[in-house]
Amino acid sequence: MHPEAHTHPDPHAPLTAGARALRIGIGGPVGSGKTALVAALCRTLAADLRLAVVTNDIYTTEDADFLLRNGVLPADRIRAVETGCCPHTAIRDDISANLDACEDLEHDLGPLDLVLVESGGDNLTATFSKGLVDHQIFVVDVAGGDKVPRKGGPGVTTADLLVVNKTDLAPLVGADLSVMARDAAARRGDLPTVFLSLVEDPAATPVADWVRGLVKG
């Protein structure tokens, strides 16, 4: 034992998982529907979870404004982080502004169950640092081409949940969902993939259920 080591606990040591809200990162290419998914999750989960959102859109308040306009969360539960033209840097290499935003939300609002951190639209290589989030969702859409899962990249291959979004558009863009399912399974091994259409399922049921399982777990 080293009692001295415990005499002066660092008052600003980061809270570890369990002592703070669960943090889930939501990443994916531009236009894949990250913000719409965040809005759907807020609508579905806000009744039984204390939650807040951090956005990293390059246009600063664009995503936050979308969430506000859609009335899914009050303004004090949404923080926007500027990323200096480098959205992937802000969620992976230098996570300080996002950590500040997460901590400020919990400090200002009291204990929270869940903070969703939405990345700015980036490319297939963008993933969240484990120092920032506990779990991450990667969102791609069928209109981006049914080859996306086969291309892989860290987002597709390592995200805890892969969401293939806008399945209602598949017939219109000639995307073969069975090819996407097969390629995703090949790239991801045992990691789960869900297919989603917010037009047909505005509550984003499979994703909301997955998130609930993590928060309660």
Added chain:
Amino acid sequence: MSTTLLLLADGRFPAGGHAHSGGLEAAVTAGRVRDLETLAAFLDGRLATAGLVAAAFAAAACRGGDTSTLDSEMDARTPSPALRKASRAQGRALLRAGRTLWTLSTVERELHHPVALGVVAAAAGLAPEEAALTAAYGTVTGPASAAVRLLGLDPYATHALVARLARDCDAVARRAARVATVDELPACSAPLLDIGAEAHASWEVRLFAS
């Protein structure tokens, strides 16, 4: 000269700097910086004003100066609320990083960036002049890197500008490290940086935090 100095001065050090343009985004949008020549003038001006002040405060904090006094003095030299906020946000990020790497002498969560830099440099075992050099260097590399991203300037040509500023940077750091008392701390101001920062903070669309 040490590896620790290089670590702390490295643009990849995770202390939040990448999201700040050091006033460059405002200057670009206002048309004051549009090419290498105008960028060179901007960097000259920034080093001689904000750079010297930051370097002197970093050296003073590194030497063990009272952080709360230095923080108030820095407030007095930062009339723009937007710049105060940006400086404190970067100070907080740097203290977060420093606290993880070394044992800091302060329990403050937020300090102005130059003061935080001095505290972290001291904890890392660096000398006041090295803290000053890190501060001066950061005041030019931040906007230079932002210029590459915002204006698409040739990265080699932009680094050549920084290389030409090396002797000026060294001189600013030496001068800053010679400041012995709080009363001698410089107060060079750059009004356009203050005005630009206030305009920038009011924009609906911006790419950098400051």
